[in-house]
Amino acid sequence: MANTQAICKTFRVDLLNGLHAFGTSVVRAGTGADSFKMALYLATATMDATATAYTATGELAATGNYTAGGAAVTNATEPANTGGTGIVAFWTPSASVSWTNLTSSGSFDAALLYNDTNASDKAVAVFTFGAQSVTSGNFSLTMPSNDLSTALIRIS
Amino acid sequence: MLVQTTNGLIEKDLLEVRDIVADEDNARVMATEWFLDGKLVRRDVNVNILRGLDLNSEQEQM
Numbered sequence: 001m002a003n004t005q006a007i008c009k010t011f012r013v014d015l016l017n018g019l020h021a022f023g024t025s026v027v028r029a030g031t032g033a034d035s036f037k038m039a040l041y042l043a044t045a046t047m048d049a050t051a052t053a054y055t056a057t058g059e060l061a062a063t064g065n066y067t068a069g070g071a072a073v074t075n076a077t078e079p080a081n082t083g084g085t086g087i088v089a090f091w092t093p094s095a096s097v098s099w100t101n102l103t104s105s106g107s108f109d110a111a112l113l114y115n116d117t118n119a120s121d122k123a124v125a126v127f128t129f130g131a132q133s134v135t136s137g138n139f140s141l142t143m144p145s146n147d148l149s150t151a152l153i154r155i156s
Numbered sequence: 157m158l159v160q161t162t163n164g165l166i167e168k169d170l171l172e173v174r175d176i177v178a179d180e181d182n183a184r185v186m187a188t189e190w191f192l193d194g195k196l197v198r199r200d201v202n203v204n205i206l207r208g209l210d211l212n213s214e215q216e217q218m
Contacts, residue, residue: 005182007209092208101160129203130180132187136162137200144205152208 003041003110006049007153008123015155019122020115022091022153023078034117036124038097038141039070041110043131054114054121064103071097073113082148090151098140107131111141113152125153161190161197171197182206 014020021034037054041047045058054069062068074095081089097111109131113124132139144150158165172191177184183203190198 005209007211012211090208103162125209127205127209128181129183129205130178130185132185132201132203133199134201135196135199136160137188137198138202139200140202142202142204144207150207152205154208154210154212156210156212 001044001046003043003045003126003128004048005110005126005128007125008051009049010052010122011124014122019118020124021117022075025078033075034115036073036075036093036113037070037116038073038111038113039068040066040099040104040108040139041112042105043107043109045110047110047112047126049126051112051123051126053123054112054116060108061105063105065101066099066104069116070111071099072116073097077146080146088148088154088156090146090148090154092143092146092152094143094146096140096142098138099134100138101136102134102139103136104132104134104139107133127152159190159198161192163192163197166192166197 024033040060041058060066073093076094079091110126110128112126115122143152157168159168174189176187183205186202188200
C-alpha cells in the first residue's frame, strides 16, 4: 500500500460540472470562492488519483492536536491564465498550510487537497513528500511559486 | 528561550539540536530534531513543495 501523487481523476469532470470555485468570478447563488482544506495521510494509506473525496480512512488520527479533516487552505489568490509556450491556468494557496504543537499518530507522507465547501468534500489532488513524523512540534507545507511552471494546480 | 517538548517547556540550551535536509521527488524537507539526554523530545518539519501538479501531464501519463 502506498500513497501516489496525482490530480484526482474525478476533478476533471467536477470542474466541468462547476463543482469547484477557486476564484470569486463564479455564477452561483453566492459569489465567494469555495473553501479548501488539506488532510494528512499515513504512509500506509492508499491515496492516489482514484480518490474522489475526503476520507478519514488512512488519515492521521485525531490526536496530538491534529483535527480530523485537516487544516484550512488560505485562498486569497485568484486563479490566473497565461501564455508562454501554451495556455496554462493555474492556482496556488496564498499561504503555507500548517499545524502547530502537533504529535503525529504515525508516519505520514501525503496530503489531500479537497473542497470543504462542497457537500461531498470533493477531492482535488494528492501530494506526497516522503514519510515524516512530528513530535510536539510544527508541521508546515510551504507552497510553490504561483506561476505557470510551478503552481500547485495547473491546467494546460 | 523555552522550547515546547514532550517533557514540557525546556530551556533551549539544555537541548541538543539536529537539522536535517532531505530532497524528495517533488519536495525539499527540512526537519529539526531536539534531544534531551539522547531522547527525542521534539521534531518540527517543513515540507517545501517545489512544483505542483499539471492536469495535462496527468492525462499524458494515462
